[in-house]
Amino acid sequence: MKLALIFDRAFHAMADMHWRMLxxxxxxxxxxxWLLLAMAGESALQPPAVFFYWYATTAxxxxxxDLSPQGVAGRLITAVWIFxxxxxAFTTVVAKVLAGIGDIWRVRRSGKGDYSKMTDTILLVxxxxxxxxxxxxxxxxxxxGGQTLVLLTRQSATELDSRIRYVQSESLTSTAALARAGVANASRVLVYASSDADTLAATLAVAAAAPETxxxxxxxxxxxxxxxxxxHCPKVEAILSSGPEMLARAARDPGASQVITALTSHLDEGATLFSLTWQGAARPIGDLAQRLWGLRATLLAHQPTGAASPRFNPPRETGVEAGDRIFYVAAExxxxxxLEGS
Known part of the structure; x- marks a missing residue:
């Protein structure tokens, strides 16, 4: 009974150790x-590679x-000390690894995970x-799955979506929470709070912490x-509710709402609205429209660098410069x- 107690206390002491001590x-x-087996004359177990193999399979x-001590002394040493x-040691290492995995899982499930080291993420606030x-x-x-999604929210998640990382905070403007969510390295940030006041405050906080790009x-x-x-943040793109406008448009032009919805959704089959920032040499937009048509796509609008809004159906001779954005409808x-191909 005392021996079992000693082993139990020793095991828990090892489990509480740091990795270096272990x-x-x-x-x-x-x-x-190895030294005790050498003193016992177990020469077959002395080569380092052989001993490592035997010690690992034992652990x-x-x-x-295929390998074992041959003498009485070697067998006693193995039974009393090595086994x-x-x-x-092996069970302690396994226990610590599993405990570490469990701690990470619990931290992330409670919304306390840290994703500040991740890059090129999409942050949802x-x-x-x-x-x-x-x-x-x-x-x-x-x-x-090409980019990691991180969700910053005030709510405690009961059913976590396996596709997103989760950060819980009492405030959407918390500098610490935004940092844990990886705002400093995010490539895109989507802010959709429960009210316009919360959205405004969260967007201002995000704009101050997010990179210029x-x-x-x-x-x-x-x-x-x-x-x-x-x-305050002219570079932030604000989306307004279009419910009344959509209702009126559908009344005047039946089916318009279905077309607009299809253009904005990547889940529906068929064409979807995309945009591209032009990085090549300047060229007439008519050439790009013809190239898009050959790729089964349709040019919709052109937004020059610095322009407040895109221009629909621009003249064919309109020049597209580097940094301009073009909008087109395509299946992918x-x-x-x-687009640069001939």
Whole structure:
């Protein structure tokens, strides 16, 4: 009974050790085992590679039986010293690894994970139970797992989406929470809070912490909030609710709402609206429109660098300069090289 108590206390003491201390004890036990077997005259187990193989199979409890001590002294040393120590070391390492994995899982599930080291992420700020999952579906369909999605929200998640990383904070403007969510390295940030006031505050916080190259998009119900944001963060793209306008358009032009919805969704089959920032040499937009037509795509609009809004149906002779953005409708996203082809 006392022996079992001693082993139990020893096991828990090893489990609470740091990795360096545990590695030192394992090394000490292996070296002392090798020396004891040498003193016992077990010459077959003395070569370092042979001893390592035998010691590892002993610790892993595999026990192939191809190597074993031959003398009485060597067998006693193995039974009393090597077996308990090697097996205890192996089980302790396994226990610590599993405990570490469990701690990481619990931290991430509670929203306390740290994703500040990740790069080129897509950060979603705020959560709407019906609309946020749809945004996740759209982003995953577009990027197909190529970028990591991180969600910063005030709500405690009960059912986590395996496609996103989760950060919980009492405030969407918290500098620490935004840092843990990886805002400093994000390539895109989508802000969709429960109210326009929260969206405005969160967007201002994001704009202050995100890199210059990050594309920030936010959603407002009220145009006044969008105008207020534009005064402080002109580079942020604000999306306004188009419910009344969509309703009126559908009444005047039946089917218009279905077309607009299809153009904005990557989940629906058929054409989808895309944009591309032109990086090549200047060329007439008519040439690009013809090239797009050959790729089964349709040019929709052209937005010159610095322009507040895109121009629809521009004249064919309009020049497209480096940095301009073109909008087109296609079944899939096209790249610069495809458009530069003859």
């Amino acid at each position: 590695a030192g004890l394992i090394l000490f036990h292996a070296l002392s085992s 892993y409890t595999v026990g192939y039986g 308990p120590g090697a097996i205890a 705020g959560y709407h139970p019906a609309r946020t999952p749809k945004m996740v579906d759209e982003l995953c369909a577009e990027f197909r 990050a594309h920030i998009v936010c959603f407002f119900e009220d145009a006044d909030n969008a105008r207020l944001l534009a005064q 996203r096209l790249d610069q090289f495809g």
